[in-house]
Amino acid sequence: MPLVVVAIDGPAGVGKSTVARRLAARLAVPYVDTGAMYRATALHLADHGIDPEDRAAVATAVESMPLRLVLLAGGAQVELGGERPGERLRRPDVAALTSRIAVHPEVRQRLVALQQEFVRRHGGVMEGRDIGTVVAPETPFKFYLDADPGVRAERRHAELVGKRGGPEPGPEPGEVARELAERDARDSSRSTSPLQAAPDACRIDTGSLDPEAVVEVMLGEIQRRAARG
Structure with missing residues (x-):
């Protein structure tokens, strides 16, 4: 049986890590x-x-x-x-x-x-910024996750505050939004392996979806693409 390789790309704050972990568990890879x-x-x-x-x-x-x-x-x-x-x-x-x-x-x-x-x-479920375009361009199972910048900033801010876990104040929401914008610019404009969706990637807007809903969409798309051979 061939090894399953799933490519998940997208900017920070779209839920790639959470979704990738859950999808890997469902696929047992x-x-x-x-x-x-x-x-x-x-x-x-x-x-x-x-x-x-x-x-x-x-x-x-x-x-x-x-x-x-x-x-x-x-x-x-x-x-x-x-x-x-x-x-x-x-x-x-x-x-x-x-x-x-x-x-x-x-x-x-x-x-x-x-x-x-x-x-x-x-095999495996890989998440990053150049998986579908550079690391595993041959896999048919490619996804590009995105969300509104405001939603991404809110998620990233909540993540950073949650990781801090102490009495010290976390970063300001505006600061997080600026850092995300700067990182997007660096990732998208670099000469080697810029952040971009593979032409055949399934695009998913995660802004209004919880992680489990995103996983279900991905599983359905994987089944459809696998059936096409």
């Missing part, structure tokens, strides 16, 4: 958070004092970076130097650095190769 790989790369560069604007230094560091994508219970897990980075990937400096280092072709080439090798062996 690994969930692959490609964003965690970019955050792990940013963590590695930050810990080694690499200037994110120095392309040559970034390329050298990424080439020798001890990063792996391994299959464990619950899906694919990132290992950096033989350890799982865990909550270190959520550090504010790492989050701020991630989209800046993702513009470098050398970073994307290294991580895309790891992602492609993983799904070649295990």
Whole structure:
């Protein structure tokens, strides 16, 4: 039986991670958070004092970076130097650095190769920004999730406040909206693997749908496309 590979792309705040986890569970295949790989790369560069604007230094560091994508219970897990980075990937400096280092072709080439090798062996539901266009363009099961910028900002703000969990105030909603707009601009305008929907991707507006409803839409589309062969 051929391995199932599902590509889910879209900007931040559209619910990709939640939907991808649930869809992977329904399909009984690994969930692959490609964003965690970019955050792990940013963590590695930050810990080694690499200037994110120095392309040559970034390329050298990424080439020798001890990063792996391994299959464990619950899906694919990132290992950096033989350890799982865990909550270190959520550090504010790492989050701020991630989209800046993702513009470098050398970073994307290294991580895309790891992602492609993983799904070649295990299949999976992959979510990111270039899955359907670069990582797995051959899969028939492609989706592009989107939502109104205001809805996305509200979701992202709630997520950040929920993760903080302490007495410190979270970011202002306006600040979150500005950061999302800046990230959208970077992701969509970069020369290598820009954020865009694959021509044959099924587009879903998640603004008025809860995660389970989105999963049901995706399962129906997967069944239809599988039946077409």
